[in-house]
Amino acid sequence: MMIINPFYLLIILSLTLHGDSINGGFTEDHANHEKEKYNKKYNDPWSTYKLLIEDAVKNYKPCHVEDCYLLQRRSDFRYWVNNGGIKESDFLHARDYKLGTHYQIINHTLYRQEKCTFPARCEGNEYFISKLLSQLPDMEFIVNTFDWSKVPKHGRNSPVFSFSKSNTDRDILYPAWTFWKGGPAITTYPTGIGRWDLHIEKLNKAEKEFPWEKKEDIGFFRGSRTSSERDPLILLSRELPSLIDAAYTKNQAWRSEKDTLNQPPAIEVSFEEHCKYKYLFNFRGVAASFRYKHLFLCKSLVFHVGDDWVEFFYGAMEPWVHFIPVSTNLADARDLLDFVKENDDIAQEIAERGYLFIKEHLRMADIQSYWLKILKRYSNLMKWAPKMNETLNRIG
Numbered sequence: 349m350m351i352i353n354p355f356y357l358l359i360i361l362s363l364t365l366h367g368d369s370i371n372g373g374f375t376e377d378h379a380n381h382e383k384e385k386y387n388k389k390y391n392d393p394w395s396t397y398k399l400l401i402e403d404a405v406k407n408y409k410p411c412h413v414e415d416c417y418l419l420q421r422r423s424d425f426r427y428w429v430n431n432g433g434i435k436e437s438d439f440l441h442a443r444d445y446k447l448g449t450h451y452q453i454i455n456h457t458l459y460r461q462e463k464c465t466f467p468a469r470c471e472g473n474e475y476f477i478s479k480l481l482s483q484l485p486d487m488e489f490i491v492n493t494f495d496w497s498k499v500p501k502h503g504r505n506s507p508v509f510s511f512s513k514s515n516t517d518r519d520i521l522y523p524a525w526t527f528w529k530g531g532p533a534i535t536t537y538p539t540g541i542g543r544w545d546l547h548i549e550k551l552n553k554a555e556k557e558f559p560w561e562k563k564e565d566i567g568f569f570r571g572s573r574t575s576s577e578r579d580p581l582i583l584l585s586r587e588l589p590s591l592i593d594a595a596y597t598k599n600q601a602w603r604s605e606k607d608t609l610n611q612p613p614a615i616e617v618s619f620e621e622h623c624k625y626k627y628l629f630n631f632r633g634v635a636a637s638f639r640y641k642h643l644f645l646c647k648s649l650v651f652h653v654g655d656d657w658v659e660f661f662y663g664a665m666e667p668w669v670h671f672i673p674v675s676t677n678l679a680d681a682r683d684l685l686d687f688v689k690e691n692d693d694i695a696q697e698i699a700e701r702g703y704l705f706i707k708e709h710l711r712m713a714d715i716q717s718y719w720l721k722i723l724k725r726y727s728n729l730m731k732w733a734p735k736m737n738e739t740l741n742r743i744g
C-alpha cells in the first residue's frame with residue numbers, strides 16, 4: 349500500500365479548496381503557512397506529549413477545598429453503602445483476625461487496645477483523631493498501621509482503615525501517620541520523616557532558594573531498594589549520568605552491596621536538597637512512598653512511575669496536569685526526560701500546577717478534615733451500637 353506523506357496531502361487539499369490559488373492566487377506564504385500548521389500538528393517530534401498535556405489541562409476541573417477527595421471517599425465506602433451498611437460481624441472479623449489496631453470512641457473519649465505494633469504510627473494517627481472527639485459519636489474501628497493493605501478485592505469485605513492500597517484493594521484510606529509522626533527513619537530524619545507541617549515550612553524556603561532557573565536540568569532520585577521496580581532508573585543513571593542522577597541508599601534491610609545493585613550505598617539527602625533538581629522521580633516502595641507529596645513542594649517537576657499504589661490524595665491529582673506519568677517498566681523515562689528538557693516552559697507549568705495543588709489542598713487542615721469525614725461516614729454506616737470494651741486503654 350502506498351503511504352502518502354500527510355504534509356503533501358495537506359498541500360493538495362489546500363490547492364483543491366482554494367481554486368483561486370490554482371489560478372495564480374496560491375502563494376509561497378500560503379504554502380509556508382500550511383507547512384507550519386502541519387509541522388505543528390504532525391511533524392513536531394513532541395506533538396504526542398504536547399497534545400496529551402493540552403487535552404488534560406483543558407479537561408481538568410480544579411477541585412474546591414471541600415470536595416477534592418470526595419471521589420476517593422465515595423469509592424472506599426461504596427461497598428457498604430450498596431450493601432446496607434457495615435455489619436458488626438465484618439468488624440469483628442477484622443478485629444479477631446488482627447487486621448489492625450482496635451479503637452473505640454465512647455462518650456467523646458478515645459480508647460485503644462494495649463498492643464500497638466508501631467507506637468509512633470499509632471501516635472501519628474491519634475494526634476488527628478483526638479482533635480475530633482467532640483464531633484464524633486460512639487463508634488469503634490480498626491486502623492491498619494502496616495505498610496501494606498489488608499483487604500484484597502476478592503476477599504471478605506472487612507472495614508479496615510489503611511494508609512495506602514493498590515487499585516484493587518478495598519481498604520478505606522486514611523491520611524498516613526507521617527503527616528504527624530513516624531515514617532522511615534533515615535540519617536537526615538533520625539526519628540522518622542513525620543511532621544508534614546514542618547516539612548512544608550522548610551520546603552517553602554528551599555523552593556525559593558532554588559527557583560526553576562537555578563535548578564539543575566537533570567532527573568534525580570534517592571531512595572532504597574524497597575521495590576525492584578526502581579532498578580531500571582538506577583541503571584539508566586549509570587549509563588547516562590548527565591541525564592539522570594539516581595542511586596540507591598541503605599535501609600534497615602541492607603546487608604551488602606547486592607542490596608544497592610552492586611554499588612556502595614549513596615549518601616542520603618534531605619527533601620530540601622531535592623529542590624536543586626528540575627525533575628524528581630517518585631516510585632511505589634512496599635506501598636505508596638511518603639516522598640511523593642514532598643517532591644511537589646520543591647516546585648520541581650514530578651515524574652510519577654506506575655499508578656497502582658495510592659494514598660488518599662493521589663486520585664485528585666491528574667497526570668500531565670500536575671505530574672508526568674511514567675510507565676512502571678520505565679520504558680518511556682528517557683524519552684520523557686528528553687521531552688521536558690526540550691520543552692522547558694511546558695515542564696515548568698506542570699511543576700507549578702503540581703506545587704499549587706499540594707500547597708492549597710494538602711494542608712494540615714485538609715488532613716484533619718479528611719479524618720473527620722471518613723470517621724463520620726464510617727459511624728453513619730455502622731449497624732451496631734458499640735459497648736465499652738474494658739480491655740482497651742484510654743488515650744490522652
Ligand code: UDP
Pocket residue numbers: 532534536541570571572573574575597598599615616617618619631632633634635636637638639640
Ligand atoms: N529519603 C530521603 N532521602 C534519601 C533517601 C530516602 O529523603 O536520600 C526519604 C524518601 O523520600 C522516603 C523515605 O526516605 O520518603 C524512605 O525512602 P525509601 O526509598 O527507603 O523507601 P520508600 O518509602 O520510598 O519505599
